[in-house]
Amino acid sequence: MSLDTDKPLLAQSLIDRREAIKRVSALLGGAALIGGSALWTGCAPKDSPPVAADGTAAFVPFTAAEIAYLDEIADTILPDTKTPGAKAAKTGAFMAVMVADSYQPKDQAIFRDGMKTLDAAAETANKTTFVASTPAHRLALLETLDKEQKAYMDTKKPDDPAHYFRMMKELSLLGYFTSEIGCTQAQRYIESPGRYDPCLPYTKGEVSWASHA
Amino acid sequence: MQDQVQDQAYDAIVVGSGISGGWAAKELTEKGLKVLLLERGKNIEHIKDYVNATKAPWQYPHRGGRTTDMIKHYPVLARDYPLNEKNLDYWVDERESPYTEAKRFDWFRGYQVGGRSLMWGRQSYRWSNIDFDANAKDGIAVDWPIRYEELAPWYDKVEKFAGIAGNRDGLEVLPDGQFMPPHKLNCGEELVGNKLKKLFDGKRHLIHARTANITQPLPGRGACQSRDACWLGCPYGAYFSTQSSTLPAAVATGNLTLKPFAIVSEVLYDKDKKRASGVRVIDAVTNATTDYKAKVVFLCASTLNSAWLLLRSATDIWPGGLGSSSGELGNNLMDHHFRLGAAGDLEGLDDKYYYGRKPTGFYIPRYRNVFGDKREYLRGFGYQGSASREGWSRAIAEAGIGGAFKDAAAEPGQWTVGGMAFGEMLPNHANKVTLDETTKDKWGLPVLKIDCATGENEAKMRKDMMADMAEMLAAAGVKDVKTYDLGYFPGQGIHEMGTARMGRDPKTSVLNSHNQVWDAPNVFVTDGSGMTSASCVNPSLTYMALTARAADFAVSELTKRNL
Numbered sequence: 001m002s003l004d005t006d007k008p009l010l011a012q013s014l015i016d017r018r019e020a021i022k023r024v025s026a027l028l029g030g031a032a033l034i035g036g037s038a039l040w041t042g043c044a045p046k047d048s049p050p051v052a053a054d055g056t057a058a059f060v061p062f063t064a065a066e067i068a069y070l071d072e073i074a075d076t077i078l079p080d081t082k083t084p085g086a087k088a089a090k091t092g093a094f095m096a097v098m099v100a101d102s103y104q105p106k107d108q109a110i111f112r113d114g115m116k117t118l119d120a121a122a123e124t125a126n127k128t129t130f131v132a133s134t135p136a137h138r139l140a141l142l143e144t145l146d147k148e149q150k151a152y153m154d155t156k157k158p159d160d161p162a163h164y165f166r167m168m169k170e171l172s173l174l175g176y177f178t179s180e181i182g183c184t185q186a187q188r189y190i191e192s193p194g195r196y197d198p199c200l201p202y203t204k205g206e207v208s209w210a211s212h213a
Numbered sequence: 214m215q216d217q218v219q220d221q222a223y224d225a226i227v228v229g230s231g232i233s234g235g236w237a238a239k240e241l242t243e244k245g246l247k248v249l250l251l252e253r254g255k256n257i258e259h260i261k262d263y264v265n266a267t268k269a270p271w272q273y274p275h276r277g278g279r280t281t282d283m284i285k286h287y288p289v290l291a292r293d294y295p296l297n298e299k300n301l302d303y304w305v306d307e308r309e310s311p312y313t314e315a316k317r318f319d320w321f322r323g324y325q326v327g328g329r330s331l332m333w334g335r336q337s338y339r340w341s342n343i344d345f346d347a348n349a350k351d352g353i354a355v356d357w358p359i360r361y362e363e364l365a366p367w368y369d370k371v372e373k374f375a376g377i378a379g380n381r382d383g384l385e386v387l388p389d390g391q392f393m394p395p396h397k398l399n400c401g402e403e404l405v406g407n408k409l410k411k412l413f414d415g416k417r418h419l420i421h422a423r424t425a426n427i428t429q430p431l432p433g434r435g436a437c438q439s440r441d442a443c444w445l446g447c448p449y450g451a452y453f454s455t456q457s458s459t460l461p462a463a464v465a466t467g468n469l470t471l472k473p474f475a476i477v478s479e480v481l482y483d484k485d486k487k488r489a490s491g492v493r494v495i496d497a498v499t500n501a502t503t504d505y506k507a508k509v510v511f512l513c514a515s516t517l518n519s520a521w522l523l524l525r526s527a528t529d530i531w532p533g534g535l536g537s538s539s540g541e542l543g544n545n546l547m548d549h550h551f552r553l554g555a556a557g558d559l560e561g562l563d564d565k566y567y568y569g570r571k572p573t574g575f576y577i578p579r580y581r582n583v584f585g586d587k588r589e590y591l592r593g594f595g596y597q598g599s600a601s602r603e604g605w606s607r608a609i610a611e612a613g614i615g616g617a618f619k620d621a622a623a624e625p626g627q628w629t630v631g632g633m634a635f636g637e638m639l640p641n642h643a644n645k646v647t648l649d650e651t652t653k654d655k656w657g658l659p660v661l662k663i664d665c666a667t668g669e670n671e672a673k674m675r676k677d678m679m680a681d682m683a684e685m686l687a688a689a690g691v692k693d694v695k696t697y698d699l700g701y702f703p704g705q706g707i708h709e710m711g712t713a714r715m716g717r718d719p720k721t722s723v724l725n726s727h728n729q730v731w732d733a734p735n736v737f738v739t740d741g742s743g744m745t746s747a748s749c750v751n752p753s754l755t756y757m758a759l760t761a762r763a764a765d766f767a768v769s770e771l772t773k774r775n776l
């Protein structure tokens with residue numbers, strides 16, 4: 001298999017070429033291509049419209065209600081377990097920042113439309129909004145959407161747009177696992193470990209090292 | 214004309230404060246010379262100005278990622294990994310300092326005190342006679358005017374001072390040096406390395422990466438804390454940079470004057486004495502120009518910037534610039550081509566993990582076209598790689614949501630291992646830089662025009678670079694091995710070399726065996742510009758050794774009144 005150069009790769013961070021190597025190996029090991037957006041290494045998509053100088057294409061910031069809605073989506077994907085979930089880690093606010101600052105306009109549109117589509121699906125299934133749905137109903141709906149996005153993303157052509165729910169899932173994971181809660185409670189974050197032990201016994205259930213830079 | 218002439222004469226002027234310039238300043242001041250160290254960018258003080266060095270991931274609004282604004286403002290940097298939120302201030306402002314691309318060339322620059330020594334990859338390997346003999350043996354370009362034996366004592370010197378962690382592997386292709394204990398291979402890396410020993414007739418070696426991250430303290434510097442944050446500036450001084458290492462040594466002599474925001478517009482040349490008399494400096498903030506005089510000038514501005522400066526100097530004598538009498542100034546630009554290799558999954562280590570974050574991985578030195586191996590291309594390549602367990606990002610593409618999904622994503626995943634090849638690029642006269650008189654930078658200087666491409670030899674080599682890694686991994690028992698080629702454009706290696714090559718003959722080279730400009734013996738160029746061929750081995754350690762050697766020679770020539 002070979003990778004297209006214009007496909008952005010995603011990982012927690014990228015420090016140097018060794019890190020690039022790790023990223024590529026992570027990628028080949030099953031981590032994702034971020035759909036459509038150009039967050040980490042990406043070249044801007046060839047067909048992305050230029051940012052309008054007159055402000056007509058300016059992104060309208062998410063409202064507090066929309067951020068609360070994104071929090072519920074993220075928290076359904078990554079709920080409280082033995083560690084606090086995505087809402088506690090303020091993942092909705094992070095998603096809003098990333099969509100506003102880092103997404104290309106066409107991806108912003110996909111994401112925004114996706115929020116409407118998702119709410120419409122909640123109305124159909126639960127006769128109410130996503131936020132007002134019961135936790136069980138939210139989970140059931142997002143499980144359906146997760147299957148839908150995975151089937152689509154696994155078979156789509158490289159230039160096809162990303163699925164909105166892949167974007168939401170990716171930003172939820174990114175936001176949560178790089179948050180203070182995600183680093184220090186869900187994973188191990190030690191700013192200065194002080195040493196490197198190259199080979200230690202590992203017992204299932206122990207958590208990952210969070211990255212620094 | 215200059216606005217003023219600085220009355221105080223220096224013994225030496227060093228242009229550029231990165232890896233080479235820091236070494237020149239240290240060596241010259243320690244030998245008693247009064248040195249003016251000029252840096253075009255801002256000052257960055259050790260520790261104090263490493264503003265993000267201890268910041269946690271969650272303290273960045275975009276968690277280290279890039280925004281559309283950043284991409285707009287840094288279109289070149291955005292082409293590859295350097296554009297990021299965490300050390301954005303260490304990269305050049307492209308709007309102030311444009312350049313012209315006859316062909317795509319990714320020029321990733323760091324304009325500040327310390328230059329790219331703050332962000333470098335820290336891989337530190339000696340070159341060998343396989344490299345220094347190469348041009349003569351292949352009948353390509355010109356012969357190197359030096360051999361490994363002449364450089365070896367200087368490698369010893371710079372390794373001891375810079376602090377290189379590595380293992381003594383006893384390999385002819387990659388000579389051993391003065392090493393601190395290496396950063397240990399983790400269980401995944403060791404597993405593959407041990408298997409490889411029994412394969413390919415024992416000719417391919419997976420060794421500890423040799424890196425300028427110290428594992429034992431040095432004066433004023435602490436040992437590596439396994440933070441793996443080595444491009445933010447290290448508050449422990451645990452990786453070699455100008456700030457952590459050479460600059461404090463130079464300052465301690467009392468002989469150093471450091472001047473940031475000082476853009477050297479030209480080397481001043483005295484045609485009667487046939488010597489440089491000093492340099493003209495544009496103040497980057499006020500635009501005022503000042504002439505500084507010195508007995509000797511060291512150009513350490515980085516390969517392309519030193520060539521750019523020479524192209525602008527003494528043009529009344531040589532239209533092609535200072536050092537152009539050979540017709541080779543600006544030519545023979547090289548880089549390392551890379552961004553391809555293979556990776557796969559390691560089995561049998563699910564009950565193993567590591568503690569801490571290692572700042573490096575492994576290295577597989579060159580084995581192609583050496584020791585009896587013969588391929589349909591010249592030269593060879595080495596691999597940098599690492600093994601690790603996957604983190605949470607693997608979950609993005611996995612099915613699932615909810616509590617079990619979250620807790621599983623927080624655990625380390627599959628062990629993976631991969632290697633990326635770095636290949637030698639042949640010197641080629643046609644790969645060149647010139648002045649683009651039609652485009653000016655913020656300070657009115659005609660910008661550099663870069664015209665560089667890889668050729669057939671590199672294309673042939675790339676097939677092996679990708680396939681060999683897959684073959685080695687599969688033979689070592691790695692599962693689900695996949696190759697990749699992310700494509701390559703010159704410059705992406707950030708190993709620019711050539712443009713003022715060393716040689717034995719003033720008619721075919723810009724510098725002699727001591728990095729002295731043939732046309733102006735009191736001008737030395739000791740960064741990557743002087744490289745006569747590119748090797749496949751990371752070049753920075755060789756710049757350090759060449760700089761220390763040239764500084765020693767310059768002082769001895771000054772003493773003999775030959776300069």
